[in-house]
Amino acid sequence: xxxxxxxxxxxxxxxxxxxxxxxxIEDGRIAALxxxxxxxxxxxxxxxxxxxxxxVCPGFVDLHVHLREPGREDMETIATGTRAAARGGFTSVCAxxxxxxxxxxxxxxxxxxxxxxxxxxxxxxxxxxxxxxQKGEELAEIGELVGAGCVAVSDDGKPVMNAEIMRRxxxxxxxxxxxxxxxxxxxxxxxxxxxxxxxxxxxxxIRGIPAASEAIIVARDILLAELTGSHYHVAHVSTEExxxxxxxxxxxxxxxxxxxxxxxxxxxxxxxxxxxTNTKMSPPLRSTRHVEAVKAALKDGTIDAIATDHAPHxxxxxxxxxxxxxxxxxxxxxxxxxxxxxxxxGEVLTLNQLIAHLTSEPARIFNLPKxxxxxxxxxxxxxxxxxxxxxxxxxxxxxxxRNTPFDGxxxxxxxLATIVGGKxxxxxxx
Amino acid sequence: xxxxxxxxxxxxxxxxxxxxITLILDTAVSMKEIASRDIKKVPTLRGKTxxxxxxxxxxxxxxxxxxxxxxxxxxxxNISTSSSSxxxxxxxxxxxxxxxxxxxxxxxIRHSAVGAxxxxxxxxxxxxxxxxxxxxxxxPTQALxxxxxxxxxxxxxxxxxxxxxxxxxxxRVARSNIFAxxxxxxxxxxxxxxxxxxxxxxRLGVEVFRRIEPAIADVDIIMMLRVQMExxxxxxxxxxxxxxxxxxxxxxxxxxxxxDVLIMHPxxxxxxxxxxxxxxxxxxxxxLNQVENGLAIRMALLYLLAGGQAANxx
Numbered sequence: 001x002x003x004x005x006x007x008x009x010x011x012x013x014x015x016x017x018x019x020x021x022x023x024x025i026e027d028g029r030i031a032a033l034x035x036x037x038x039x040x041x042x043x044x045x046x047x048x049x050x051x052x053x054x055x056v057c058p059g060f061v062d063l064h065v066h067l068r069e070p071g072r073e074d075m076e077t078i079a080t081g082t083r084a085a086a087r088g089g090f091t092s093v094c095a096x097x098x099x100x101x102x103x104x105x106x107x108x109x110x111x112x113x114x115x116x117x118x119x120x121x122x123x124x125x126x127x128x129x130x131x132x133x134q135k136g137e138e139l140a141e142i143g144e145l146v147g148a149g150c151v152a153v154s155d156d157g158k159p160v161m162n163a164e165i166m167r168r169x170x171x172x173x174x175x176x177x178x179x180x181x182x183x184x185x186x187x188x189x190x191x192x193x194x195x196x197x198x199x200x201x202x203x204x205x206i207r208g209i210p211a212a213s214e215a216i217i218v219a220r221d222i223l224l225a226e227l228t229g230s231h232y233h234v235a236h237v238s239t240e241e242x243x244x245x246x247x248x249x250x251x252x253x254x255x256x257x258x259x260x261x262x263x264x265x266x267x268x269x270x271x272x273x274x275x276x277t278n279t280k281m282s283p284p285l286r287s288t289r290h291v292e293a294v295k296a297a298l299k300d301g302t303i304d305a306i307a308t309d310h311a312p313h314x315x316x317x318x319x320x321x322x323x324x325x326x327x328x329x330x331x332x333x334x335x336x337x338x339x340x341x342x343x344x345x346g347e348v349l350t351l352n353q354l355i356a357h358l359t360s361e362p363a364r365i366f367n368l369p370k371x372x373x374x375x376x377x378x379x380x381x382x383x384x385x386x387x388x389x390x391x392x393x394x395x396x397x398x399x400x401x402r403n404t405p406f407d408g409x410x411x412x413x414x415x416l417a418t419i420v421g422g423k424x425x426x427x428x429x430x
Numbered sequence: 431x432x433x434x435x436x437x438x439x440x441x442x443x444x445x446x447x448x449x450x451i452t453l454i455l456d457t458a459v460s461m462k463e464i465a466s467r468d469i470k471k472v473p474t475l476r477g478k479t480x481x482x483x484x485x486x487x488x489x490x491x492x493x494x495x496x497x498x499x500x501x502x503x504x505x506x507x508n509i510s511t512s513s514s515s516x517x518x519x520x521x522x523x524x525x526x527x528x529x530x531x532x533x534x535x536x537x538x539i540r541h542s543a544v545g546a547x548x549x550x551x552x553x554x555x556x557x558x559x560x561x562x563x564x565x566x567x568x569x570p571t572q573a574l575x576x577x578x579x580x581x582x583x584x585x586x587x588x589x590x591x592x593x594x595x596x597x598x599x600x601x602r603v604a605r606s607n608i609f610a611x612x613x614x615x616x617x618x619x620x621x622x623x624x625x626x627x628x629x630x631x632x633r634l635g636v637e638v639f640r641r642i643e644p645a646i647a648d649v650d651i652i653m654m655l656r657v658q659m660e661x662x663x664x665x666x667x668x669x670x671x672x673x674x675x676x677x678x679x680x681x682x683x684x685x686x687x688x689x690d691v692l693i694m695h696p697x698x699x700x701x702x703x704x705x706x707x708x709x710x711x712x713x714x715x716x717x718l719n720q721v722e723n724g725l726a727i728r729m730a731l732l733y734l735l736a737g738g739q740a741a742n743x744x
Contacts, residue, residue, distance in 0.1 A: 197629060198629065198630060199629075199630040199633050199634075201628070202628040202629060202630050202631060202634065203444075203605070203634065204544055204545075204567055205544055205564075205565055205566030205567035205568070205600075205602060205605055206544045206545075206565070206566070206567070207566075208628070208629075275544070275545030275548050275549065316521070319521070319523050320521055320522065320523070320549075321522060321541065321543030321544075321545060321546045321549060322543060322544055322545045323542075323543040323544065323565070324543060
């Protein structure tokens, strides 16, 4: 199968390319890149995708998704979650280990990879647990997890609260050159909090989670990263204080990286006034001061990657009182458009910077052989329309779940087609 | 009748305009007259059904709504459950849909979760919902009866100064009163231990004090809040003894206040903890007036919410 993507503006931040080029895909790889038909080759391609006036870029890489399989297939499966990814232009996703059973041993990793191979629409990179059962007590068999295909470890929604365990996890994971991802949150400070502690929580009387609850763990972990020399990655950073600490750590030359979710740069805690449980997530939506800090950190590169923290929940679990609702929202199908609308149109990032935060940067920090369009690379490609406006309609999502706070939003920038390993896995109709 | 009232629900003071608050207070004046009669039954809400749906224990609020409904000839049904919807096994949504099928005219809900009445109001399309307290968010009927009581005592609201003292962090009474008093042109101060003063209160236009003495010095109203034992376990204050010593309202402290200051408390009071018995039972205490006026306010609200439509049909 040979596919030619013709006449598009190719943006490949990994190789510093931004030019109108044709892209030829052959046998699942990028076979040629060149201007004005030069890449066409012979025999003629089986399929030509017209990309005139569109942007052709590496498929997006999401460092943080929850596919819920095994265990909660009523929320999402590897099949549906990867289709949601494809719709959003993502060609590789890192699947978090908080499944049931927890991905804390190689048989679960193997199950996820096997299922992804058979039913997945995009590449799935499993993330193993740091500790057995995500309990924060004993290290999981990280060596075997890595051997089975895990690209990082994380106890995900459960922060590693014990500094000694975290230190040993960093040391141990360091042997395999993989990052230790922390959901940074001091659980004692969070208590029964269910939104950001600020003016809005004061008005609503909802128990607040102070910004310091995140930064305290980030600060501790940065000290441990310094002690161990290992790679520490902060999941979904959300506060000005954490960002300040990460910026300092990077300036010091420590191996510290971080990601931010679209909702943490797109909306503030004001949204909670609706009492919609789709505004409840962990970390919580923060106030304007923090959102501005997140944007500044995207701009200056303190934040390496945009990751969705795609967290499907069933409607019945979310249609409850705010306090009782589970944390999390889905994000794969709105991430790029939110980046375009909020960051690029909002002049926080250039288009090329946005694409880098979705492709080359996440791939680089997790050592994934993805996020680029060089000849010989896997043909993982997204074709996007930058100007097209569309209205988010959760009912049409490929995800099994509907829990998004962006339903009904008018966004700019739409994913037209997604190609994974040379196969078209998503194509917008019309 | 019920001119000017357009809302289906009463969910919080924050949604209301000053005109709407005045309308409720004025309506309650005529209701209080009914309550003072020998025979208190009027037929206004005959054939109407009011359901009290209480997910938290409550004596005075539930009883107050029940009496208010009965005096107006409504059929009042009480559903009390100590368990939250989650542990009970039926979601609030399903409870709401079930109630809807029974065609009540008003559902009065108290719930430990902020926003629960709003969730219910979104489900009950043909039924009015009254918030009788949602978590630490709002308790609008309490604030309305407090305003009514103050207006009765002072003849006006605008320009008065009130101090609310105690656990502001966990108090829905404090929140609703802050919003209500401000809307009616009053100045509001709050005082309490730093651990019980939520952040950014000043940005709500409230003056914040960490000691009781300066807060009560020249105010017209002192509103004391109940302090809960469980806050001690949460580390918010060391002992009730120290709390009482630092923030309790006693005769000694009252000397520094205005001579005719009005003393209020939403109840139930902890005698000798946040308020000394001599103060609670003293000449300027309006604590029992508050309870009495609660009936008039709740009659007014039931009338405005459930009676309006019947009146239009006539």
